[in-house]
Each structure stands twice: as structure tokens, then as C-alpha cells.
Amino acid sequence: MAQLWGGRFEGKTDDAVWAFNASxxxxxxxxxxxxxxxxxxAKMLGKQQIIPQEEADAIVKGLTELREEQAxxxxxxxxxxxxxxxxxxxKIGDAGKKLHTGRSRNDQVxxxxxxxxxxxxxxxxALLLEMLRTLHALMKxxxxxxxxxxxxxxxxxxxxxxxxxxxxxxxxxxxxxxCADIYERMNVCPxxxxxxxxxxxxxxxxxVAALLGFDGVCDNSMDGVSDRDYLIEYLAALATVQxxxxxFAEEIxxxxxxxxxxxxxxxxxxxxxxxxxxxxxxxxxxxxxxxTGRVYGDLLSxxxxxxxxxxxxxxxxxxxxEQAFDAFDTVNESLALFTEMLKxxxxxxxxxxxxxxxxxxxxxxxxDYLVKKGVxxxxxxxxxxxxxxxxxxxxxxxxxxxxxxxxxxxxxFEEDVFEAVSLKTCVEKRLTQxxxxxxxxxxxxxxxxxxxxxxxxxxxxxxxxx
Ligand code: ARG
Numbered sequence: 001m002a003q004l005w006g007g008r009f010e011g012k013t014d015d016a017v018w019a020f021n022a023s024x025x026x027x028x029x030x031x032x033x034x035x036x037x038x039x040x041x042a043k044m045l046g047k048q049q050i051i052p053q054e055e056a057d058a059i060v061k062g063l064t065e066l067r068e069e070q071a072x073x074x075x076x077x078x079x080x081x082x083x084x085x086x087x088x089x090x091k092i093g094d095a096g097k098k099l100h101t102g103r104s105r106n107d108q109v110x111x112x113x114x115x116x117x118x119x120x121x122x123x124x125x126a127l128l129l130e131m132l133r134t135l136h137a138l139m140k141x142x143x144x145x146x147x148x149x150x151x152x153x154x155x156x157x158x159x160x161x162x163x164x165x166x167x168x169x170x171x172x173x174x175x176x177x178x179c180a181d182i183y184e185r186m187n188v189c190p191x192x193x194x195x196x197x198x199x200x201x202x203x204x205x206x207x208v209a210a211l212l213g214f215d216g217v218c219d220n221s222m223d224g225v226s227d228r229d230y231l232i233e234y235l236a237a238l239a240t241v242q243x244x245x246x247x248f249a250e251e252i253x254x255x256x257x258x259x260x261x262x263x264x265x266x267x268x269x270x271x272x273x274x275x276x277x278x279x280x281x282x283x284x285x286x287x288x289x290x291x292t293g294r295v296y297g298d299l300l301s302x303x304x305x306x307x308x309x310x311x312x313x314x315x316x317x318x319x320x321x322e323q324a325f326d327a328f329d330t331v332n333e334s335l336a337l338f339t340e341m342l343k344x345x346x347x348x349x350x351x352x353x354x355x356x357x358x359x360x361x362x363x364x365x366x367x368d369y370l371v372k373k374g375v376x377x378x379x380x381x382x383x384x385x386x387x388x389x390x391x392x393x394x395x396x397x398x399x400x401x402x403x404x405x406x407x408x409x410x411x412x413f414e415e416d417v418f419e420a421v422s423l424k425t426c427v428e429k430r431l432t433q434x435x436x437x438x439x440x441x442x443x444x445x446x447x448x449x450x451x452x453x454x455x456x457x458x459x460x461x462x463x464x465x466x
Pocket of ligand 1: 106313
């Protein structure tokens with residue numbers, strides 16, 4: 001047991017209590033950011049002459065060396081903060097004991113989690129960007145790949161694969177935007193909040209914030225040590241990313257099934273069965289779908305941890321770490337793997353197209369045809385409904401019927417109906433903004449070319465602002 005406190009204690013900490021209280025098992029992953037924050041704090045202590053400059057320099061040098069060393073014996077310490085301080089004192093002697101001047105573990109851990117989460121958000125934006133690039137390339141490739149669009153999982157109207165994938169582009173674009181918003185809001189430095197009430201030392205908080213790439217400092221020290229809103233926001237954003245992935249995963253699973261046969265997943269991203277030799281299962285997509293539950297759980301756990309906590313710091317907040325780390329790891333891994341899986345999928349255009357002409361996906365267009373010939377839409381809807389029923393009985397498509405037979409349902413049908421309800425027309429003529437028609441899609445694809453560049457530029461700007 002190596003601890004930072006003990007002066008006011010007469011008895012020894014119970015072993016089980018020590019183990020229950022310790023966070024080193026999971027907060028050791030904050031080691032780098034803890035050292036980064038401590039270096040900034042030490043530089044400021046020296047600059048403000050709160051400790052002698054030579055001692056501040058020795059601390060910075062010691063911490064810089066520690067960064068390169070292995071954290072082998074960390075397990076004996078209560079948390080990452082105690083570990084770093086003890087190692088520093090071991091290395092440079094008494095000067096190391098001055099590092100914690102004007103600081104508390106409460107503002108230290110608040111800083112560490114912000115630094116770590118900030119890195120995570122940047123990493124997530126890079127993963128989302130890669131997904132967007134992948135989708136964008138597929139959209140360009142499949143501008144003319146027709147497929148059925150579904151509502152209620154029933155064939156509805158024909159669309160294109162580019163259009164279908166474009167919907168996921170929009171979702172992941174919003175996810176990337178959300179990450180950028182959260183980053184901007186959370187990028188204020190809590191260090192200098194002290195335990196809860198600031199400090200009487202003449203700290204230069206702005207200097208520390210600038211060294212660490214923050215846009216400013218938090219304005220209330222009690223909030224500074226106890227705010228976890230940014231983590232809740234980020235976990236909510238991650239839960240949304242995972243929800244989007246799980247919808248996509250569900251479609252991949254369906255499309256890969258023998259019933260659909262729209263796609264084939266690359267062997268590298270599928271697994272077999274121990275008993276059924278024929279099986280090639282879409283386990284990755286299923287796991288991504290399944291892991292959504294734990295990400296939602298992480299968000300709900302953190303919200304519940306924070307519920308009813310009085311100001312300011314409470315040890316409950318130590319629980320934020322495992323919840324947050326689990327969500328970070330799960331979504332990072334899911335998104336990275338899913339994007340790679342997507343790159344290796346073979347889309348069976350012929351099957352998709354054949355599926356699009358079946359199932360009366362042109363029924364709306366047939367009704368619209370009659371409307372253009374002067375029939376009120378509601379009447380046209382009824383006529384085509386009867387026609388569909390007739391075709392179901394005859395097991396054929398609307399445009400399989402000869403014109404004379406069509407005319408028995410409405411005299412307005414003419415020779416041009418066949419062209420009007422063909423798959424090509426049904427897709428191509430849908431030209432409202434955001435629709436699957438080629439020209440409409442081309443506009444969106446060009447727009448997204450810019451979207452991708454804007455995200456790249458804003459990521460570079462955010463990085464160089466640090
Ligand atoms: N391990 C603690 C946490 O994660 C660090 C802060 C401890 N502060 C304290 N007053 N005990 O929250």
C-alpha cells in the first residue's frame with residue numbers, strides 16, 4: 001500500500017477496503033495525460049515563483065523521463081496520481097514533493113479525464129471520417145445499382161444502393177458533427193479548481209490552459225471538479241453511433257441471408273459453425289448489433305452515478321472511468337471493424353435489381369401515371385390497388401399485363417404506361433432533392449465531397465489549436 005495520505009490516521013487501512021477503493025487497475029490508462037497535466041502545472045508553479053524555478057525544472061525533467069519508463073509496479077498504488085507522484089519523488093527527491101502545491105486530485109482527475117476524452121473524440125472523428133469516405137466511394141460506384149426500398153420491411157418503392165448507403169452517410173455525418181460540438185464545449189481546463197474552492201496560491205490558470213491546448217478555463221471551481229456533463233454528452237454521442245451501426249448491421253445480416261442474397265461478406269469477416277459445415281455466419285455484424293446494449297448501459301450507468309450527487313467531488317465519480325472506457329473501446333472497435341467489413345462486401349447488383357422489379361415497387365408510379373392523365377390521386381390509388389390484387393392472383397407484375405387488360409381497370413392507360421412504370425423511369429424520375437434519381441444523387445455526392453474536405457480541415461485546425 002503506497003498512499004498519498006495517512007497523517008491523520010492511527011490505524012491501518014483494511015486490505016479489502018484498499019482494494020475496493022483503489023482505481024489503479026483502470027485509471028493507469030490515464031498515465032500519459034496525467035504526466036502531461038503535471039508538466040504543465042509544474043511549469044506554471046515555476047513561472048509564478050510558487051516553487052523555485054530550478055525545482056520546477058527538475059520536476060519537468062523527472063516527469064518527462066517517467067513518460068518513457070514502464071509502469072510495472074503501478075499495482076501497489078492507490079491510483080495513477082499517487083503512482084506518478086511517488087515515482088517522481090523516487091527519481092528526483094524532495095523537489096518532487098512540491099508538485100502537488102496548489103492542486104488536488106479532484107481537479108487533477110477532472111483534467112486527466114478531459115484530456116483523455118478529448119483524444120478519444122479526435123480518434124472517433126477520424127474513424128467516422130474513414131466510414132464516410134468508404135460510403136462516399138460506394139455511393140459513386142453504385143449510382144445506378146437499383147434495389148427495392150422498404151417500409152415495414154415490405155418492398156415499397158425502388159431506390160438505388162447509392163441512395164440507401166447515402167442515408168448512412170447522413171447519420172455518420174451527424175455523428176461527426178456531434179463529436180465536433182462536444183469537443184468545442186468541453187475544451188476548458190478544470191485545473192486550478194483545487195479540491196473545490198480554488199486556492200490562495202497565485203496560479204496562472206490561463207497559462208496552464210494554453211499549454212494544454214484548452215480554449216479557456218472553467219469559471220466555477222466547484223463545477224470544475226464535479227462536472228461530468230461532457231462525458232455524458234460524449235457517451236450519448238457514442239450510443240448514437242452504435243445505434244446507427246446496429247441498424248446498418250441488421251441490414252447487412254438480412255442482405256447476407258439466403259433469402260435476400262443481396263451481398264456476400266468477405267471470408268475474413270465471417271465465421272463458421274462447429275456443427276453445420278455449410279455455415280458462414282455474419283458474426284461481426286451481429287456482435288456490433290449486440291454490443292449496442294452495453295454502450296447504452298454505459299451511458300445509463302454514468303447518468304445514474306451522477307444522479308443526486310451533492311456538490312462538489314464525491315468518490316462516486318471514480319466510477320465514471322470504467323463506464324466511459326468501456327464505451328470508448330466498444331464503439332472504437334465496432335466502428336473500425338465495421339468499416340473494414342464494408343470495404344470487402346460484394347454487392348450482387350443483378351439480384352438487387354431483380355428484387356426491385358418484383359413486389360409492385362412501381363405501384364405508386366402507376367398511380368402517378370393516372371394522375372398525370374387527369375385521374376384524382378385518391379381514385380388512382382384505388383384503381384391501382386385493384387390492379388395489384390389482380391396481378392397477385394395472376395402471379396405477375398403490373399407491366400406484364402397487355403394494354404387491353406390494363407384498360408379494363410382504367411381507360412386512361414395508354415401505350416406510354418410501360419415506359420412510365422419501368423424500373424429505370426421509377427428511379428431516374430425521382431429528382432427531388434435527396435431522392436435517388438441520378439441527377440439528384442450526383443448533386444448530393446458532390447456536396448459530400450465538400451463535407452469530407454470540411455471535416456478533414458476542421459480536424460487539422462482542432463489538432464493544430466492544441
Ligand atoms: N481515483 C479518483 C477518481 O477517479 C481520483 C480522485 C480522488 N480524490 C479524492 N478526493 N479521493 O475520482
